[in-house]
Amino acid sequence: MLESWRWYGPDDPVALDNIRQAGASGVVTALHHKYNYQEWSEAEVAQHKKHLDDAGLRWDVCESIPVPTCLKTGKGDVEAALAIWTNNLRSLAASGIKIVCYNFMPVLDWTRTDLRWKAPGGGLALRFDIVEMAVYDIHVLEREGAEQDYAVDVVERARKAFGEMDEAAVAALENNLIAGLPGGEGCYTRDSLRDEIAAYDGLTHTDVQGNLIRFLEHVAPVAEELGQRLTIHPDDPPRPLFGLPRVVSGSKDLRALFEAVPSPANGMVLCTGSYGVRPDFDPVAMIEEFGPRIHFAHLRNVQREDDGSFYESDHLAGSVDMVAVVRALLAEERRRAAQGVWPEQIPMRPDHGHLLIDDIDKTNINPGYSCIGRLKGLAELRGLSAALAQQ
Secondary structure: OEEEEEOOOOOOOOOHHHHHHHOOOEEEEOOOOOOOOOOOOHHHHHHHHHHHHHOOOEEEEEEOOOOOHHHHHOOOOHHHHHHHHHHHHHHHHHOOOOEEEEEOOOOOOOOOOEEEEEOOOOOEEEEEOHHHHHHHHHHHOOOOOHHHHOOHHHHHHHHHHHHOOOHHHHHHHHHHHHOOOOOOOOOOOHHHHHHHHHOOOOOOHHHHHHHHHHHHHHHHHHHHHOOOEEEEEOOOOOOOEOOEOOOOOOHHHHHHHHHHOOOOOEEEEEEHHHHHOOOOOOHHHHHHHHHHHEEEEEEOEEEEOOOOOEEEEOOOOOOOOHHHHHHHHHHHHHHHHHHOOOOOOOEEEEOOOOEOHHHHHOOOOOOOOOHHHHHHHHHHHHHHHHHHHOO
16 A cells, blocks of 8 residues: 555645655645635646655645535536536646545534543544534534434433533534534534535435535546546545435445446545444445445544444554454455556555644644654554565
8 A cells, every 4th residue: 555644735734754754655635725616726736746746755645625515515506616626637637646535525524522532542532422412413503403313312411411511611512513624624603504504404315415426427527537536535424413414424325326427437535434433334345345446545443432422543443453454455456456457556544643742732733633643553554564465
């Protein structure tokens, strides 16, 4: 696998020299100063790539071109948004960027209720607590019908928890959920979040899935013509949030996408942490079924809890069998090498490392993207891969 590292551009507190010191040879990045409905010119993409070239690093994957709300809802100026998105593909292709990640999550991107949860090893981890989510949804946002989306015991626990929270605790929870996380659509106020949710009124899972398929029917042929591979990131967590349908949450959803749009450009990200939240997740079965569609891997681990909560565990601990994952990915790479299939090597990045050692006291760290935690994860994954490659 190609060892890569997420980089948020020149303002990222983890510099390109740090990435080289960590041992990664490739970078996963995008024009992060560009938002929805904005064109990426060939010159801007080339300038961004030059930063990496000058540092002796490859640009392995573009993560991500933002997908605006109108393409997810099917409402608004869809044609203009599609034109911008495909033009951005062309700008990336002009600089040789062939693997493009995107997601179709409505309103919120990856979502956590706690960004500094004390993990068993002493570091600080990202955590999603279903009770805290229910507290915000039911008692703070006061979304109509929210209680129906949670188990009865979770609703009761949320009622008690909210009764014990002061204004500072509510504000901290709200900030974690909607103030904006790296790679997300943006930050919201409580009122603007309500407005964004309202944009999906009346839309079912079938509706949003249909909009995703229509999006792919338009952009996949362009990517195929350019020699690119599109890789869709799964929902994180893989469950509806705020009553909004999420349509990339498991193998059934992937099957539907690949059957509807069979273009070889239509691919996926194997995010072991996102899919790993599901108790029924079988990573080896997923790799064996969808191996030819996997063009990018986020390797992280989560510790599942019975009520639907989870936290980001060490990369080789947690609920996902990372040894089995890496073994299956290496087997897929050997198949590609034998058949002459591109990309022969799958770009991988360690994802969502813990805050460790002196990173804990830094104030400018992007949640989930500290240096030392990801360095530890990359070292563990590199050692695992090297050992399995000898078998």
